[in-house]
Amino acid sequence: MEQVDRQFEFHRLARSWPQHRWWRPLLTALLGVAFYLVLTILLLIVGVVLALTSSTDVGPYLDAAAAIDLADPVIFAFTLASLILMIPALALAALIVGPRPVGLLSSVAGRIRWRWLGVCAVAALSVFLVSLALSTGIGFLFPEESAAAPVQQDTTILLVLLALSLFAVPFQAAAEEYVFRGFLMQAIGSWLRHPAFAILLPVPLFVLGHGYDPLGQADVAVFAVVAGWLTWRTGGLEAAIAVHAVNNMTIFVLGAFGLVDVNSTDGSVSGLVVSVATMAVTTVVIVRIADRRGIARTRTAAPLPAVQHPPYPAPSVPAGMHAPFAHAGQGPVGVPPWAQGLPQSQGHAYDPSQYDAAHYAPAAGPTPAPPAVPPSARPVDAAPPAPFSGSPSGRSSVPPAASGSSSGSSSAAQRAPVAAPSPVPGRDSAAGRHPSGPAHPPGPGHPSGTAHPGGPGYPGPGSSAAG
Incomplete structure (x- = not known):
């Protein structure tokens, strides 16, 4: 399974891209069609401008364009150019949406394997020449009554047609292969795993892109199946491009000499049989060569890069000095603090031979207790009493509520000094007990001017502050 070994065949290459999503092939197709329409319109504009600026009569060219006469060099060139534009349109769409790299549309290697393409072209050309020779011999032995005589072409037209057939037709064949065997196979293969769907559905x-009769369309269908299977079997478009280019070049070169009618849409049973036999032999030859050369059929997805952590820096220890001592109970004996807990894989393994282990041994005996903290010195006597804040002259420390009492105890309470406020409420800062407070304020259960009762921590009115 590809989740385990990450091996992707050609029709599954879109899934080898980590950013692949199921909707990306649809968006690539829509964007590719839009780019192709724009490029085709630009090509039409260029053709119209050239026709208007030319001094020749454009009437015959318009008639040839309406009939799609491929024997006319201008119409032939325009038709080839309009098909070749599918390559940049698809490439631009793939660059924007994916899959990436764009070379995945070519082969499992992520590019065109040019040497393998040349080998396939030579093999296909050899088989097609043998097939053409056999067909020509059979035609001489059993001539057909309806066979047309060769048409003599003008030398200039012949040279132009030959140049277009040899140098432009291969790009036209490659454009069709990139769309039907490259993009469509990978788009379908990204949704359906079995290669049969990717080969047969396009x-x-x-x-439908070839306007032939049923026999002619059957011939085209056989070619499409063989080209799709070769693409899957060899892991790239090279074999399909070579066979397609050699087939079309053979037809158009013969058409340039007037030996075949390049505009014919009628097929024949004999032509279908010869075509099927030729494609079968070509397939066998190419597959055997591919097996002998070890042509790659799958692509191995690159694994995710491992996260590399920087190594821990080891402090340098000058000669004649030891690393800092380890405290008792911290780490193993003989291992300095900077070497404790470092992984061995980081290259910081501790070498005890470089250090004196006795320096790192914990101290013998029990761990000494921390020294006791001596109590801080405290003042023995309380601060002198401060005058009552309500007395403007500072002569009386009795609150206003206690003034005016005629009892002896009240007088004693009035003469009793009032202790200074303690930093801690309710505690005497010197004796650590409740200070002698002022007289009770008037209220229920407390006659006016009565002092605090004597008792532990509550000295009477005549007691000293120290108790």
């Missing part, structure tokens, strides 16, 4: 679209 076939109807490819057949």
Whole structure:
């Protein structure tokens, strides 16, 4: 399973991209169609401008364009250019939406394997030449009554048609392969795992793009199935591009010499049989060469990079000095503090031979208790009494509520000094007990001017502050 070994065949290459989502192929298709329409309109504008600036009569060209006469060099060139524009349109869409790298549309190697493409082209050309020779021999032995005589072409037209057939047709074939065997196979393969779906489902679209009769469309369908299978079997578009290019080049070169009608849409049973046999032999030859050369069929997804943590810096110890001592109970004996807890894989393994282990041994005996903190010195006597804040002259320390009492105890209470306020409420800062407070204020149960009762911690009116 690809979740384990991360091996992706050609039709599953879109899933090898980490950012792949199920909707990306749909968006790539829509964007590619939009780019193709824009490029086609630009090509039409260029053609119209050239026709208007030319002194020749454009009437025949318009008639040829309406009939799509591929024997006309101008119409042939315009048709090839309009098909080749599918390559930049698809490339731009893939650059924006994916899959990336764009070379995944070419092969499992992420690029065109040019040497393998050349080998496939030579193999396909060899088989097609043999097939053409056999077909020509059979035609001489069993001539058809309806066979048309070769048409003599003008030399200039012949050279232009040959140049277009040899140098432009390969790009036209590659454009169709990138769309139908490259993008569509990978789009379907990203949703359906089995390669049969990716090979067979694009076939109807490819057949509809060729306006032939049923026999001719059957021939095209056979070619589409073989090209799709070769793409999956060899892990790239090189074999399909080579076979497609050689097939089209053969037809258009023969058409340039007038040996075949390039505008014919009629098929034949004999032509279908010859085509099927030629494709079968070509497939066998290419597959055997691919197996012999060890052509890659799958792509191995690159694993995620491991997170690399920086190593811990080891402090340098000058010669003749020891590392800091370890305190008792901290780490193993003989290991300095900077080496404790460091992983061995980081290159900081502790070497006890470099240090004196006796320096790092914990102290013998029980751990000494911390020294007792001596009590702080405190004043013995309380601060002198302060005058009552309500007396403006400072002569009387009796509160206003206690003044005016005629009893002896009240007089004694009035003459009793009032202790200074303690920093801690309710405590005497010197004796650590409740100070002798002022007389009770008048109220229920407390006659006016009565002093606090004597008792432990509550000295009477005549007691000293120290008790």
